[in-house]
Amino acid sequence: MTDKTATLSIDRGEGKIDAIDLPVMEGSLGPNVVNVGALTANGYFTYDPGFTSTAACESKITFIDGEKGILLHRGYPIEQLAEHSDYLETCYLLLYGELPNPAEKHEFVSIVGKHTMVHEQIRTFFNGFRRDAHPMAIMCGVVGALSAFYHDSTDISDSHHRTVAAYRLIAKMPTIAAMSYKFSIGQPFMYPDNSLNYAANFLHMMFGVPCEASNISPTIAKAMDRIFLLHADHEQNASTSTVRLAGSSQANPFACIAAGIAALWGPSHGGANEAVVKMLEEIESVDNIDKFIARAKDKDDPFRLMGFGHRVYKNFDPRAKVMKQAADEVLEELGIQDEMLEIAKRLEEIALKDPYFIEKKLYPNVDFYSGIILKALGIPTSMFTVIFAIGRTVGWIAHWNEMISGSYRIGRPRQLYTGYAQRDFVPLDNR
Numbered sequence: 001m002t003d004k005t006a007t008l009s010i011d012r013g014e015g016k017i018d019a020i021d022l023p024v025m026e027g028s029l030g031p032n033v034v035n036v037g038a039l040t041a042n043g044y045f046t047y048d049p050g051f052t053s054t055a056a057c058e059s060k061i062t063f064i065d066g067e068k069g070i071l072l073h074r075g076y077p078i079e080q081l082a083e084h085s086d087y088l089e090t091c092y093l094l095l096y097g098e099l100p101n102p103a104e105k106h107e108f109v110s111i112v113g114k115h116t117m118v119h120e121q122i123r124t125f126f127n128g129f130r131r132d133a134h135p136m137a138i139m140c141g142v143v144g145a146l147s148a149f150y151h152d153s154t155d156i157s158d159s160h161h162r163t164v165a166a167y168r169l170i171a172k173m174p175t176i177a178a179m180s181y182k183f184s185i186g187q188p189f190m191y192p193d194n195s196l197n198y199a200a201n202f203l204h205m206m207f208g209v210p211c212e213a214s215n216i217s218p219t220i221a222k223a224m225d226r227i228f229l230l231h232a233d234h235e236q237n238a239s240t241s242t243v244r245l246a247g248s249s250q251a252n253p254f255a256c257i258a259a260g261i262a263a264l265w266g267p268s269h270g271g272a273n274e275a276v277v278k279m280l281e282e283i284e285s286v287d288n289i290d291k292f293i294a295r296a297k298d299k300d301d302p303f304r305l306m307g308f309g310h311r312v313y314k315n316f317d318p319r320a321k322v323m324k325q326a327a328d329e330v331l332e333e334l335g336i337q338d339e340m341l342e343i344a345k346r347l348e349e350i351a352l353k354d355p356y357f358i359e360k361k362l363y364p365n366v367d368f369y370s371g372i373i374l375k376a377l378g379i380p381t382s383m384f385t386v387i388f389a390i391g392r393t394v395g396w397i398a399h400w401n402e403m404i405s406g407s408y409r410i411g412r413p414r415q416l417y418t419g420y421a422q423r424d425f426v427p428l429d430n431r
């Protein structure tokens with residue numbers, strides 16, 4: 001809290017003006033925040049659909065400056081983490097606030113490794129799904145079901161339970177994700193191999209078969225690890241806010257993360273990486289780009305350039321820059337000539353010069369390049385958003401834990417009611 005106040009004057013009519021003093025709060029970075037809590041007692045609510053200017057909580061985990069294109073985790077720039085760190089080290093940073101020393105890192109990695117298997121009974125869950133179910137549908141169901149299996153980590157008032165739930169979720173998400181894929185293609189589930197690192201283990205469970213030794217390319221495993229890292233957290237986005245809101249009712253962590261997965265699935269959020277590839281396939285050739293740009297600008301056409309635009313970034317998404325570089329490196333290393341990458345590059349070039357996109361500050365976001373790189377790594381399109389969910393799990397848990405271990409109240413937004421005023425019931429015969 002600062003000693004500054006904001007004064008809100010509200011005209012009550014007939015010359016009466018209400019002046020309400022509201023305290024101004026100051027963060028370590030970013031805009032100051034007007035605490036509007038006192039408005040309710042004065043008979044007013046605020047109105048902010050989409051929460052464009054509402055801070056719903058105080059947090060120390062991640063900072064974004066959307067105008068400058070800056071993303072910091074616990075103060076460290078995403079570019080530095082992507083270059084020098086790895087996914088599990090970044091998980092530790094997000095969860096505990098500091099980078100681990102070598103002993104702490106070793107211990108963290110080995111504890112996560114101890115939790116990679118799922119309860120054997122969970123395997124039978126999969127048989128209840130159709131073979132053509134979308135893996136995100138399976139993820140929502142199976143992750144929610146974890147609360148039926150791990151009763152010893154659902155007491156949210158016990159910090160040990162919360163820690164074990166965090167390890168379990170980070171460790172089991174790749175296993176469940178790979179099982180969702182294996183189920184869809186009718187192959188046997190692969191058990192995790194804890195001699196492999198986090199990303200390589202996921203690839204082993206996705207692409208390995210029991211009758212052959214897995215041969216995981218270190219290049220692909222490194223790229224996958226970077227993809228997980230780049231998705232690890234992004235402050236109060238739609239899915240993280242969903243996890244916080246579900247958690248505010250004191251729901252157990254597995255149920256809260258299942259809620260986050262559901263929110264992530266939509267094409268305006270994590271589902272965009274899948275939508276980007278579908279869009280690039282639909283564009284088909286560089287010659288058709290102008291037609292699609294025109295459609296994106298047409299107010300009467302619902303089509304949007306997927307992978308462009310962001311609620312917070314009004315400049316280049318810093319994750320997209322790293323992702324683009326990673327896509328270039330991986331495609332070169334694997335010797336892949338991809339027509340889709342050519343279309344993507346040309347599309348980006350044209351959109352960045354177009355006055356419509358410049359005026360609206362629409363830049364490529366992380367999903368624009370993640371779809372391309374995932375495709376190059378041989379990941380099926382339906383798994384793209386699942387991979388986002390694996391990476392984001394730590395962010396969801398870090399925010400949930402920050403809320404539960406601090407002071408919080410149940411999340412309960414208000415509304416501007418525009419329906420009928422009170423009226424009397426009309427008996428059926430009189431209607």
Ligand code: ACO
Binds near residue numbers: 272296307310311367
């Ligand atoms: N293509 C064309 N026009 C767009 C696009 C786009 N991708 N995105 C926004 N606009 C236009 C809108 O039509 C609107 O124009 P108007 O002011 O003339 O009405 C203006 O830009 C502002 O758009 P909003 O939808 O109001 O912006 P908002 O902040 O609510 O939405 C969002 C952000 C959902 C990301 C939007 O830009 C979008 O739909 N992008 C495509 C989907 C996408 O890539 N999502 C991934 C987001 S990143 C992530 O979740 C990891």
